[in-house]
Amino acid sequence: MADPLIRIEKLVKKFGPFTALNGVDLEVYPGEVHALLGDNGAGKSTLIKVLSGVHNPTGGQIYVEGKPVNFRSPRDAAQAGIGTVYQDLALNQLMSVTRNFFMGRELKGMFGNLRMDEMNKIAHDEMNKIGINFSDPTQAVGTMSGGQRQTLAIARAIYFGAKVLILDEPTSALGQKQQMGVLKTMMKVRKRGDIAIIFITHNEIHSKLVADRFTFLSLGEVIGKGTKKELEGDDIRRLMAGGAELGDLAAELATVTG
Amino acid sequence: MVRRPEIGAFIVMVIIIVALGIASEGKAFNALGLKNNIAIISQLGIIAVGAALLMIAGEFDLSIGPMIAFAGMCIAIMLKWGLWTPFGVYEVTPFIAFVVTLAMTLGFGWLIGTIVVRSGLSSFIVTLAFWFFLRGLTEVCFRLINQNTNVSGLPDFKKESWFAEQMGGEVFGWFYDAWYWIGTKVTAGVEFTGDMSREAKIELINYLGFFNINRKMEQWVTGFDARLLWFLVIAGVAWYVLSKTQLGNWIYATGDNKDAARANGVPVNRVKVGLFMFSAFCATIFATCQVLDTNSSDAAKGMFKELEAIAIAVVGGILMTGGFGSILGVIFGAITFGLVANAVFFIPWIDGAWFRVFVGTVLLAAVFANERIRKRITGGI
Numbered sequence: 226m227a228d229p230l231i232r233i234e235k236l237v238k239k240f241g242p243f244t245a246l247n248g249v250d251l252e253v254y255p256g257e258v259h260a261l262l263g264d265n266g267a268g269k270s271t272l273i274k275v276l277s278g279v280h281n282p283t284g285g286q287i288y289v290e291g292k293p294v295n296f297r298s299p300r301d302a303a304q305a306g307i308g309t310v311y312q313d314l315a316l317n318q319l320m321s322v323t324r325n326f327f328m329g330r331e332l333k334g335m336f337g338n339l340r341m342d343e344m345n346k347i348a349h350d351e352m353n354k355i356g357i358n359f360s361d362p363t364q365a366v367g368t369m370s371g372g373q374r375q376t377l378a379i380a381r382a383i384y385f386g387a388k389v390l391i392l393d394e395p396t397s398a399l400g401q402k403q404q405m406g407v408l409k410t411m412m413k414v415r416k417r418g419d420i421a422i423i424f425i426t427h428n429e430i431h432s433k434l435v436a437d438r439f440t441f442l443s444l445g446e447v448i449g450k451g452t453k454k455e456l457e458g459d460d461i462r463r464l465m466a467g468g469a470e471l472g473d474l475a476a477e478l479a480t481v482t483g
Numbered sequence: 484m485v486r487r488p489e490i491g492a493f494i495v496m497v498i499i500i501v502a503l504g505i506a507s508e509g510k511a512f513n514a515l516g517l518k519n520n521i522a523i524i525s526q527l528g529i530i531a532v533g534a535a536l537l538m539i540a541g542e543f544d545l546s547i548g549p550m551i552a553f554a555g556m557c558i559a560i561m562l563k564w565g566l567w568t569p570f571g572v573y574e575v576t577p578f579i580a581f582v583v584t585l586a587m588t589l590g591f592g593w594l595i596g597t598i599v600v601r602s603g604l605s606s607f608i609v610t611l612a613f614w615f616f617l618r619g620l621t622e623v624c625f626r627l628i629n630q631n632t633n634v635s636g637l638p639d640f641k642k643e644s645w646f647a648e649q650m651g652g653e654v655f656g657w658f659y660d661a662w663y664w665i666g667t668k669v670t671a672g673v674e675f676t677g678d679m680s681r682e683a684k685i686e687l688i689n690y691l692g693f694f695n696i697n698r699k700m701e702q703w704v705t706g707f708d709a710r711l712l713w714f715l716v717i718a719g720v721a722w723y724v725l726s727k728t729q730l731g732n733w734i735y736a737t738g739d740n741k742d743a744a745r746a747n748g749v750p751v752n753r754v755k756v757g758l759f760m761f762s763a764f765c766a767t768i769f770a771t772c773q774v775l776d777t778n779s780s781d782a783a784k785g786m787f788k789e790l791e792a793i794a795i796a797v798v799g800g801i802l803m804t805g806g807f808g809s810i811l812g813v814i815f816g817a818i819t820f821g822l823v824a825n826a827v828f829f830i831p832w833i834d835g836a837w838f839r840v841f842v843g844t845v846l847l848a849a850v851f852a853n854e855r856i857r858k859r860i861t862g863g864i
């Protein structure tokens with residue numbers, strides 16, 4: 226088996242007296258989709274924020290391609306090849322696809338002018354590589370569908386050097402058809418083989434469709450992990466509920482309904 | 484409409500040009516009419532470009548008018564009383580007076596911008612505070628130094644100072660020279676005769692006016708006000724920066740969604756502070772042209788100019804919420820406003836206050852049109 230792109234050992238994050246992450250281990254491999262599942266408050270968001278350099282860890286160590294790293298800012302994380310696509314996607318609706326694609330990292334000519342034709346072509350090609358049919362890079366992002374926007378944000382992160390792509394609930398705000406488009410995009414990225422995807426989701430069905438490996442968080446701790454083969458469907462559902470036995474829940478529900 | 488946000492401003496401008504041409508019997512566009520119209524269009528355009536860039540970045544500047552008065556005061560006082568330094572009082576040239584003034588106004592622009600981005604307060608309230616502060620400061624300085632609220636009767640610096648001539652004098656003389664040259668060819672043989680009636684003479688004077696010829700059969704107008712040059716320079720640079728450069732992309736990104744811009748590495752705060760300084764720069768150019776043209780200054784200069792600049796930007800298709808708009812639209816807006824503001828001089832029977840009625844109506848229509856464009860892009864329609 227290949228070496229993990231990212232290895233996290235005993236990661237601890239405390240906010241004052243509150244422990245958000247309590248010794249989390251995680252290994253992410255290139256060419257794989259790694260689903261990170263857990264209930265609200267399980268520590269998923271904190272984990273991504275530590276990984277993408279927003280928060281400093283209180284303890285533990287992150288390794289990227291075997292080397293220990295210490296991110297002091299989101300810029301550090303981006304330079305190490307960790308691209309985070311947040312739920313709001315960090316896109317500007319009124320601006321064109323190309324202007325969004327290169328926002329903050331524009332290609333400049335000799336006189337500080339934008340190399341617009343080149344940028345249009347790159348934006349168009351990069352999005353078509355992983356995405357759905359898409360033709361006009363000069364259209365405003367506001368006129369695109371939610372799925373297309375997600376594709377834009379993902380293509381942008383990859384083009385600017387993301388080796389690890391963190392997708393924060395990419396399907397949660399979309400309609401059924403758009404969700405399928407995003408899952409397809411993820412599979413196209415996976416097929417490249419050199420990029421690892423961390424897929425944060427609430428949706429058990431989506432995770433089972435695309436993920437190769439699963440990690441379940443509850444109250445800041447890993448309560449279960451494994452590959453698709455190792456875990457059976459029922460395991461996933463049980464772990465999604467934060468480890469509570471489904472049987473217990475059934476009994477509880479029975480007392481409510483009388 | 485979505486790709487070309489300035490189309491609405493363009494249509495309004497064409498309507499106004501045609502209407503004014505007809506109502507003034509063409510006089511608005513004869514040799515002198517064109518010069519006077521271009522003068523006020525350029526004046527309004529200079530500050531509107533500054534206001535527009537700032538609005539695209541999502542902020543307002545209400546201190547433009549007082550900044551004009553303040554800059555005018557500084558230059559006029561320095562030209563009259565000299566520059567105080569710890570080593571004594573020195574006489575200054577118009578250029579030195581301009582540079583010292585610009586240092587102060589850019590300082591104020593920086594201060595306003597820094598307060599806005601550091602405090603996170605609305606630029607509306609911060610620049611309103613500076614509206615009062617600068618208006619008051621200007622009047623106080625006038626009274627303390629000059630014992631009056633104005634400076635008038637300065638010597639005409641345009642003859643001795645190249646800089647003063649470029650700011651307050653005339654430019655593009657070749658345009659009017661060529662106009663006159665063509666006029667002499669077209670009107671060859673036409674002349675005043677002793678037996679002409681008064682009406683016939685007036686008609687002939689009007690006719691000759693279209694060919695840049697005065698009643699003595701000499702060249703009538705010799706050039707545009709120098710403001711035109713600065714309007715073209717400022718608008719040209721702003722257009723290039725906004726549509727063709729990285730900084731332009733940053734300005735749009737800052738005004739659209741500053742959190743998204745910041746997440747992608749755009750230095751949002753630096754963009755905003757820089758644009759507050761650019762707005763102050765435009766106000767300073769406005770004031771310098773005014774002082775060196777009229778050889779005077781007054782504490783009441785620049786009154787309402789901040790509101791007119793914002794109105795022109797909105798009519799030009801700039802969104803109140805930022806992130807969208809073009810310099811071309813602002814130019815169309817400035818032409819429309821300048822022509823309407825001047826219309827009273829060419830149409831004797833019209834009341835000048837109709838200007839404000841017109842502005843109010845067009846402004847409201849423009850806001851609705853802009854909002855519709857925004858909704859179309861962001862999926863509201």
